[in-house]
Amino acid sequence: MKEKAVTLLNESKTARWIALALISTTMFFAYFFVDVVAPLQSMLETDYKWTPEVFGMLGGSEFFLNVFAFFLIFSGVILDKMGIRFTLITAGLTMVIGAGLKFYALTPGFADTGFAAWLGSFITWVPASAKLAFVGFAIFGIGVEMAGITVSKTIVKWFKGKEMALAMGLEMAVARLGVFAVFRLTPIFAENGGPSNSVLWGLVFLCIGFLLFLTYTFMDAKLDKQMGVSKLTTSPEDEFKLSDLKKIFTNPGFLAISALCVLFYSAIFPFQKFATDMLASKLNVDIKSAAAYVSFFPIGAMILTPFIGYFLDVRGKGATMMIYGAVLLTVSHLIFALVPAESFGVVTAILTIVILGTAFSLVPASMWPSLPKIVEDRYLGSAYGAIFWIQNIGLLAVPILIGWALTASNPGVSEQIAAGVEGVKYNYTVPELIFAGFGVLAFILGFVLKFVDKKNGYGLELPNKKK
Numbered sequence: 388m389k390e391k392a393v394t395l396l397n398e399s400k401t402a403r404w405i406a407l408a409l410i411s412t413t414m415f416f417a418y419f420f421v422d423v424v425a426p427l428q429s430m431l432e433t434d435y436k437w438t439p440e441v442f443g444m445l446g447g448s449e450f451f452l453n454v455f456a457f458f459l460i461f462s463g464v465i466l467d468k469m470g471i472r473f474t475l476i477t478a479g480l481t482m483v484i485g486a487g488l489k490f491y492a493l494t495p496g497f498a499d500t501g502f503a504a505w506l507g508s509f510i511t512w513v514p515a516s517a518k519l520a521f522v523g524f525a526i527f528g529i530g531v532e533m534a535g536i537t538v539s540k541t542i543v544k545w546f547k548g549k550e551m552a553l554a555m556g557l558e559m560a561v562a563r564l565g566v567f568a569v570f571r572l573t574p575i576f577a578e579n580g581g582p583s584n585s586v587l588w589g590l591v592f593l594c595i596g597f598l599l600f601l602t603y604t605f606m607d608a609k610l611d612k613q614m615g616v617s618k619l620t621t622s623p624e625d626e627f628k629l630s631d632l633k634k635i636f637t638n639p640g641f642l643a644i645s646a647l648c649v650l651f652y653s654a655i656f657p658f659q660k661f662a663t664d665m666l667a668s669k670l671n672v673d674i675k676s677a678a679a680y681v682s683f684f685p686i687g688a689m690i691l692t693p694f695i696g697y698f699l700d701v702r703g704k705g706a707t708m709m710i711y712g713a714v715l716l717t718v719s720h721l722i723f724a725l726v727p728a729e730s731f732g733v734v735t736a737i738l739t740i741v742i743l744g745t746a747f748s749l750v751p752a753s754m755w756p757s758l759p760k761i762v763e764d765r766y767l768g769s770a771y772g773a774i775f776w777i778q779n780i781g782l783l784a785v786p787i788l789i790g791w792a793l794t795a796s797n798p799g800v801s802e803q804i805a806a807g808v809e810g811v812k813y814n815y816t817v818p819e820l821i822f823a824g825f826g827v828l829a830f831i832l833g834f835v836l837k838f839v840d841k842k843n844g845y846g847l848e849l850p851n852k853k854k
């Protein structure tokens with residue numbers, strides 16, 4: 388009897404783009420929450436007495452458990468061992484729980500408790516609200532990073548050999564739209580209820596995102612069923628083993644790309660957190676207008692990333708793109724650092740942000756689809772977890788470093804702002820020079836990656852799409 392050939396769900400264009408839409412929309416909400424208070428630095432300083440150091444620490448706290456308690460390494464192993472569905476649901480729930488705690492930290496309901504009084508009784512320069520917000524954001528951080536690696540592996544599952552870089556580019560584009568939305572919406576939410584209202588909206592969005600992840604799991608289960616994926620059909624050599632972690636950390640391609648990743652992203656995400664205040668001070672405009680200019684940053688990246696992804700699918704040149712990205716990154720931070728405020732107008736600001744947005748498209752669009760070329764599929768989740776872990780070390784340390792550099796290079800300014808003195812502003816030259824330095828190092832690492840690729844034949848310069 389002839390067996391009926393099954394057309395796999397991922398062979399259907401409609402099905403794979405629906406799968407992508409579901410997981411990408413959740414990442415939109417997740418990225419919204421990541422920066423939900425980013426444009427509110429001065430409001431948090433005035434309303435909650437959060438100094439720039441405290442604000443910088445909040446940015447770092449997102450990565451605290453991932454880095455120090457190795458949660459990202461665990462997340463990668465969980466993904467490879469337990470599969471996509473389990474990990475997506477766990478990630479979604481973790482984000483909601485962490486976000487809920489961060490919201491509670493900013494409410495009067497918390498401020499009036501004995502717990503708040505106790506939290507405020509030690510390390511008194513960090514307010515109780517900030518301490519609890521750090522805990523919530525650290526838990527959220529586990530969820531969002533777990534979601535990030537799982538979404539990457541999911542895209543490889545549905546799109547490998549097809550439009551993989553385009554799909555990853557589109558997913559990142561949708562996520563960036565979340566960052567654009569946050570810079571537009573958060574100041575409005577905060578005007579009508581303070582920073583806690585912005586965080587509450589972020590929490591509501593995350594609940595919707597969780598439901599979308601849940602919906603996707605039904606598609607995933609159907610695809611697995613069609614592929615006959617079960618413990619019985621997976622041969623022992625196809626299964627993830629803990630010893631694979633050693634293979635990841637001794638792979639020269641992985642090490643080069645991870646170093647480039649941490650340097651590049653250290654000059655992007657931490658910048659995003661300080662960018663509104665930096666532009667407000669450099670352009671001498673209010674926070675709302677500055678936040679509106681910063682919103683062009685993710686928009687530039689959002690528009691370009693899928694095009695670059697498409698180019699990589701059909702033409703390749705992934706390693707070269709990363710080098711171009713590092714050059715643009717350095718140039719834009721040098722402009723922010725060195726062009727004097729008198730010559731720095733709105734047009735210069737927007738142009739520089741667009742250059743930075745282009746860098747922010749070139750590197751991510753080529754970096755994330757490169758990893759499946761460097762490591763085996765069976766430990767791809769762990770490899771994504773490990774590269775995120777290395778990246779998170781930078782994302783944790785750099786906002787603290789920048790907060791400290793800002794205070795140190797502007798003696799007395801923090802005290803005047805906290806005292807409510809009008810018109811006092813920070814000068815961001817030193818922090819911007821630090822960001823530019825990361826760009827220079829990323830540029831050098833780009834060449835190292837190209838060399839390692841040539842030596843090991845990973846095919847980073849080759850197209851992703853099979854003819």
Ligand SMILES: NCCCC[C@H](NC(=O)[C@@H](N)CC(=O)O)C(=O)O
Binds near residue numbers: 559652656775
């Ligand atoms: N599926 C997404 C690929 C990674 C996208 C990348 N995000 C990260 O690297 C995150 N670890 C950073 C973060 O969560 O802050 C991006 O370019 O957005």
